[in-house]
Amino acid sequence: MYSFLNNEFLPAEKTFVHVSDLAVQRGYGIFDFFKAVNGKIPFLDDYFNRFYRSADFMQLPVSLTREQLKDVVYELLQRNGVTDAGIKIVLTGGCSPDGYEIATPNLVITQHALTMPSAKLLEQGVKIITHEFRREMPLVKSINYTTGVWLQRKVKEASAYDVLYHLQGEVSEFPRCNLFVVKESGEVVTPARYALEGITRKNILSLDGAMPVTAGTVTLKDVVQAREVFLTSTTKRVVPVVQVDDTIIGNGKPGPVVQQILSELVKKEGHL
């Protein structure tokens, strides 16, 4: 299998960055992640917009234009002979002589196997726990997942699927997913601030289905009192949440809104 490093395709097992890279030394870097489906990449422009925006905010120049990057991504799929895969583009802080100053970024593109949530998981829904935390730069897709990685033990011990971040009662996001609640009023809301602007979230916000979906303030109270709760991401699409800490959501089963949103999203992915 091939990967791509800066300006060349390399066997994946020979794709390295040096230990002096700021990604290793200081956890400084950004990335993006999207999926190829039947040889096409749905919403690629959205992912690229977020990638270049994160890079710009973190003062990391990207050596390739969007067109060049797109060509490289499709060539990688072709070289690896796959039509369905996850693609990760990482841009690091670069090899820094003093281990602190931003240097010339390393651009690394790798291909990954994709596993979507099982039918059983979607049928049953999942339990989540909560944790008081807010990411430093919520709009940046940073490579720094320290808190999420550290929380995995707590998640496992609680037999939970994921952990929802909140600060002083205002919820934001999961380490790798966005949150939506269906309020008693039927309104579907996702946190407007302190959360990454997920592409799945964006697609759900722009669905023109029957129910109104908006971005606004979501509190912990809104979550535990919600009729339905669900999380979203590129790899998971939409996963229903039926328990938050010790509170059962609704009747403890995935509800109709999450099912409807999932089917509209699948349709939207296929229509590109």
Ligand SMILES: Cc1ncc(COP(=O)(O)O)c(C=O)c1O
């Ligand atoms: C912090 C965070 N929130 C949300 C998401 C979901 O975003 P997307 O729908 O673009 O996959 C991710 C994806 O990795 C993430 O890291």
